[in-house]
Structures are given as structure tokens and as C-alpha cells.
Amino acid sequence: EVQLVESGGGLVQPGRSLRLSCAASGFTFHDYAMHWVRQAPGEGLEWVSGITWNSGSIGYAASVKGRFTISRDNANNSLYLQMNSLRAEDTALYYCVKDVTFDSRGFDYWGQGTLVTVSS
């Protein structure tokens, strides 16, 4: 059974940093691209960042480029999102998401999310 378990969310002040982690199990992690998708309270879905199977391609939404960094550790089946210079508008539920394939072809498994609240 595929499982994606996010951690690292919480309440943080504007301008501070937070690191999200995602522990993956139940599939061959290094064969698939992975993504972070967020959803602000009562809003729609926003792709934050993605990384291909071998970290050869990495992408970011314009809203987070230069502030967030995605990475993966294939040896430990883990995905990360380093979030710096956090803003109030980064407040959202952050989902760790598995891709259908090694690069980008739809997101077939989602974690339950970790809530990030940016507020003073």
C-alpha cells in the first residue's frame, strides 16, 4: 500500500523558515517524480514544486521560486521542501504527492497533508 506521510508543518512567523518532510513507502520511490501541492483554507489547489526521479529536473511555482527548495533522498525514500522567507500567503495545507511516472504525468497518490500557518 502506498503511503505518503508529511511532517514539519506548524505555526511560524513571517520571514522565518520551515522544512517539510515526506516519508514514502509501498512503492519504488526512486522510480517516480514527486511533488508538493498546497491548498490554502477554502481555496483551490496550487502546485508548489516538483522533482523528477533522479533530481535531473526541478521546477517551482513563480510564487515560491527563490524562496523554496525541493529535494529528495532516494536512499531513504524521503522528499523535502525547505521553505525560507515565509509569508502570510504561504499559509496552506501542504500535500506530498507521487507522480504516475518518472517525470510528470498526473499525481496518483496524495498524503494527508501538513498544515503550515504563517502568522505573527
Next chain:
Amino acid sequence: EIVMTQSPATLSVSPGERATLSCRASQSVSSNLAWYQQRPGQAPRLLIYDASTRATGLPARFSGGGSGTEFTLTISSLQSEDFAVYYCQQYNNWPVTFGGGTKVEI
């Protein structure tokens, strides 16, 4: 960035009726389009990818079509569990972008 526009924003239908949801891309995404369902309090669920390929275990009442810039998701006979919000997503180019969603309500 490719902008995805979904219509209508809200679709009111009765159980057993057919529902057709639309999604338009601001430029061609070929067939690199997916549909997701999100029920309240739950994570999204993949329904369709590559514009028309059903995800594993998806009931046959769900079907996707289109290519280029115009896409549709059809639910042939709505069941109670189908009342939810539906999102389209393009993955032809990064950044990946989602539509704003269509809420299917009773």
C-alpha cells in the same frame, strides 16, 4: 505559465443525471491533462490522466476527452458519492497548473 479555466464554477445536478465539466487551457497542452476529485476534508483523488486514461479502479461512468486546449470530464450517471469539487491540471509544461475547480452539487 499556462492558465487553466474551468466552467461552470458550480454545476447543480440530480442523482442519476449526466454531468459535463469543461476545462480550457490558455495554450495547447496536447493530451497532458489530468482530472481530480476532492471531497470535503479529503485529499484530491486522481480520476483521469493523459486526457482520457482512467485511473486504476475508477468506475466507467467517468470519462475524459479532448486535446489541445479544450477538455471535458463526463460523469454519465451521478451517484451520491460524486458530489464534490473537480479540478483539471496540465502537466505539459512546468510550472504545472490547476484550474480553479468545478463544484458539483445536488
